[in-house]
Amino acid sequence: MYKKKVLIIEDEKDIAFIVRDYLKVHNFEVMIAETGKEAIYTIEKSNPDFIILDLTLPDCDGIELCRQIRENSNVAILILSARGSDTDKVLGLGFGADDYMTKPFSLSELVARINAHLRKQDRLLQDQVNNKDVIQVENMEINKIEHTFTRDQKQIQLSAKEFELLYFLIQNRNQVFSKSQLLDAVWGYTSFGDENTITVYIRRLREKIEKNPSTPVYIQTVWGIGYKFNTKND
Numbered sequence: 001m002y003k004k005k006v007l008i009i010e011d012e013k014d015i016a017f018i019v020r021d022y023l024k025v026h027n028f029e030v031m032i033a034e035t036g037k038e039a040i041y042t043i044e045k046s047n048p049d050f051i052i053l054d055l056t057l058p059d060c061d062g063i064e065l066c067r068q069i070r071e072n073s074n075v076a077i078l079i080l081s082a083r084g085s086d087t088d089k090v091l092g093l094g095f096g097a098d099d100y101m102t103k104p105f106s107l108s109e110l111v112a113r114i115n116a117h118l119r120k121q122d123r124l125l126q127d128q129v130n131n132k133d134v135i136q137v138e139n140m141e142i143n144k145i146e147h148t149f150t151r152d153q154k155q156i157q158l159s160a161k162e163f164e165l166l167y168f169l170i171q172n173r174n175q176v177f178s179k180s181q182l183l184d185a186v187w188g189y190t191s192f193g194d195e196n197t198i199t200v201y202i203r204r205l206r207e208k209i210e211k212n213p214s215t216p217v218y219i220q221t222v223w224g225i226g227y228k229f230n231t232k233n234d
């Protein structure tokens with residue numbers, strides 16, 4: 001099972017080690033960075049799922065580091081500080097921190113908060129995946145839930161297999177597929193499939209979606225290989 005990666009940015013070794021050991025017991029993979037420089041390096045290399053950030057580091061200001069991390073990443077950041085008075089400053093001024101705890105802190109509370117943020121992240125990711133059921137390409141939109149395809153907001157009627165073939169091509173746009181790959185992807189077989197089926201379906205799709213089916217812009221033939229759905233800016 002994939003372990004979520006937590007990066008502890010903390011120069012006080014005692015604290016860093018206690019947190020690391022506790023998180024490991026709770027099934028996290030843990031990295032420690034003792035300086036801002038090390039932190040940036042580790043983030044680029046290991047792409048952590050969660051960051052615990054101490055505000056007072058030897059080589060930089062934690063808030064500045066937080067802002068720097070946020071410029072390049074959406075990773076959840078929890079700030080640890082010895083000063084309770086920093087709370088408003090950290091959370092209120094848009095440095096990009098997601099949460100805040102004051103030292104001394106409870107380890108079980110820390111894990112609870114990490115888990116809450118990770119669950120939230122997972123939900124967001126899941127939403128993004130689900131949204132892929134609707135793909136927009138240039139002036140077209142294909143919707144897998146409603147099984148509809150529109151060009152310039154006008155719906156174009158497609159048969160079930162036409163739709164599946166078009167959806168597959170659009171989902172994997174700008175990649176070339178052979179006829180047998182398309183048969184396999186849409187009809188689910190290759191040994192009994194007739195590759196002429198693909199030729200026929202491609203012709204029908206072009207007649208329906210291309211402005212000029214004899215010189216297709218979108219569903220292009222790649223000679224000797226197969227077909228691809230071509231987009232300019234995607």
Ligand code: CA
Pocket residue numbers: 010011012054055056057
């Ligand atoms: Ca410190």
